[in-house]
Amino acid sequence: MDVHCHDANRDYVIVTWKPPNTTKESPVIGYFVDRCEVGTDNWVQCNDAPVKICKYPVTGLFEGRSYTFRVRAVNSAGISRPSRVSEAVAALDPVDLRRLQAVHLEGEKDIVIYQEDLEGEALGTTSFWLFLAEGFRAVIREWRVCSSHVKIKPLGPA
Missing domain, CATH: 2.60.40.10 (Immunoglobulins)
Incomplete structure (x- = not known):
């Protein structure tokens, strides 16, 4: 099945x-x-x-x-x-899901972050607190600091 x-x-x-x-x-x-x-x-x-x-x-x-x-x-x-x-x-409101961005890191994990957290001057030297996802759409409550520059793509329907 x-x-x-x-x-x-x-x-x-x-x-x-x-x-x-x-x-x-x-x-x-x-x-x-x-x-x-x-x-x-x-x-x-x-x-x-x-x-x-x-x-x-x-x-x-x-x-x-x-x-x-x-x-x-x-x-x-x-x-x-x-x-x-x-x-x-x-389990997220569809509006919140559209605001999420995914960042693929080395290995098999993606970082998922809200779009507004990427805006402004935060992309300079500030570190982000992000949560990791086991797969493209899964949100896990595990927090890590990310200080590298990576490409961001919208998190859309699978």
């Missing part, structure tokens, strides 16, 4: 997936969606009963935190193993 996130907002996201490609198992009755806050291993089931379509609005997210999602199929034999995990998505 290929899991994707859409229409992220400050407290919800729409999760979609493709149904499993099976011919030998009994038909899928429904799906469970699980969420995990980035940086933890704590998976939480989002729905109490299986949903029958491959789309689920996950609510109750905490603004500013990042999440990954996975899906489990249900049939007469039981519950499947979890799908592959989605890309991380930040």
Whole structure:
């Protein structure tokens, strides 16, 4: 199952997936969606009963935190193993998301910063307090000082 996130907002996201490609198992009755806050291993089931379509609005997210999602199929034999995990998505107001800029550093981390923090005379000798992201859209609350000059690109839809 290929899991994707859409229409992220400050407290919800729409999760979609493709149904499993099976011919030998009994038909899928429904799906469970699980969420995990980035940086933890704590998976939480989002729905109490299986949903029958491959789309689920996950609510109750905490603004500013990042999440990954996975899906489990249900049939007469039981519950499947979890799908592959989605890309991380930040629970942010879309206006705030448009104001963010991403800076790719060496290694596999990006710095995410609000655009207004880049404006003015701050690009001179001032160091920035920035938060690092595990992937392009995930916001992690880990603060570091950045004093190098790097190219900035807008953080847009994936």
